[in-house]
Amino acid sequence: MPKTQTIKRLTCVLAGIMVFGIFLLLWPEISLAEEPLYVGAIKCKGCHKKEYAAWMKEKHSKAMSALNAEEQKNPKCLECHTTGYGKAAKPTAKLENVQCESCHGPASLYKTTKIMSKKKYKKDPKKAHQMAVAAGLIEPDEKACIQCHNDRAPTFKGFDFKATIEKVNHKD
Numbered sequence: 666m667p668k669t670q671t672i673k674r675l676t677c678v679l680a681g682i683m684v685f686g687i688f689l690l691l692w693p694e695i696s697l698a699e700e701p702l703y704v705g706a707i708k709c710k711g712c713h714k715k716e717y718a719a720w721m722k723e724k725h726s727k728a729m730s731a732l733n734a735e736e737q738k739n740p741k742c743l744e745c746h747t748t749g750y751g752k753a754a755k756p757t758a759k760l761e762n763v764q765c766e767s768c769h770g771p772a773s774l775y776k777t778t779k780i781m782s783k784k785k786y787k788k789d790p791k792k793a794h795q796m797a798v799a800a801g802l803i804e805p806d807e808k809a810c811i812q813c814h815n816d817r818a819p820t821f822k823g824f825d826f827k828a829t830i831e832k833v834n835h836k837d
């Protein structure tokens with residue numbers, strides 16, 4: 666085989682390896698930008714003491730204790746008695762009970778100081794809110810509740826959004 670052809674082939678292989686390497690380097694960024702992950706309520710506690718304390722007094726924060734030991738392993742119960750069940754989460758996230766992200770959406774992208782910044786919310790609350798929504802924040806409306814408060818729940822006796830929203834929106 667002539668020498669120049671070998672060099673050409675080698676260059677081709679090297680270029681291929683480099684393209685693959687760059688792809689691997691960028692991969693975490695790409696997947697992160699697409700999919701927010703569940704992080705767990707403990708990550709909100711430091712910045713949202715008031716909401717955290719209010720939530721701790723609600724049944725949502727103790728939803729696992731409504732289940733017996735066997736039910737606590739049953740995917741058919743965990744779906745609504747935990748947070749983000751079966752969805753992408755940080756490996757260390759503790760997601761038992763109905764936590765903040767069940768209503769507000771998976772937080773890995775919006776909970777950062779780049780988005781949830783006191784300064785930005787003070788300066789332009791509307792824009793800051795829009796950025797948070799773009800990063801995955803959900804505005805909790807009736808739809809957010811009905812994911813779980815529906816007739817697939819074995820204890821379901823109907824759900825009245827207007828009558829119950831005040832119990833969970835941390836307003837008092």
Ligand code: HEC
Nearest residue numbers: 708709712765766769772776778781782783786793794797
């Ligand atoms: C580094 C601090 C910090 C962390 C961590 C944080 N937040 Fe926030 N969050 C803020 C600030 C600052 C605001 C702006 C309003 C304010 O000053 O309370 C805000 C606003 C919000 C709002 C209202 C946003 C809007 O636009 O309507 C929600 C809902 C919220 N946070 C939920 C969460 C949840 C859920 C978590 C945990 C997964 C979390 N935050 C983690 C600092 C933080």
Ligand code: HEC
Nearest residue numbers: 731736741742744745812813814815817818819820821822
């Ligand atoms: C579709 C969502 C959903 C599923 C699936 C689900 N639950 Fe629940 N569960 C709820 C909701 C919402 C409540 C609170 C309000 C209600 O009872 O409708 C609740 C409440 C409960 C309560 C407390 C009832 C009370 O009156 O205090 C028990 C016990 C319970 N669930 C057991 C289970 C068991 C056992 C399973 C699995 C076989 C299960 N749930 C599956 C959503 C669900």
Ligand code: HEC
Nearest residue numbers: 706709713716717720725763764765767768805833834835
């Ligand atoms: C059952 C659903 C639910 C859960 C769980 C929940 N929230 Fe909320 N949260 C709401 C609703 C509803 C509002 C009011 C939204 C509105 O007025 O537009 C709200 C509002 C907020 C706000 C905006 C500021 C305010 O007080 O109005 C923050 C911050 C917040 N929640 C943080 C949290 C944190 C942190 C947790 C967990 C410790 C949490 N929430 C758990 C439903 C929930």
Ligand code: HEC
Nearest residue numbers: 724727728731745746763767805809810813829830832833
């Ligand atoms: C991820 C599932 C899930 C979501 C989302 C959810 N809930 Fe619940 N909710 C539950 C479960 C499970 C219970 C029962 C907890 C228990 O009895 O231990 C419950 C209990 C309650 C209770 C009874 C609390 C008490 O103190 O008696 C109220 C009120 C309630 N939910 C309102 C809401 C509202 C309003 C929303 C939407 C803003 C909402 N929930 C969203 C699963 C959910």
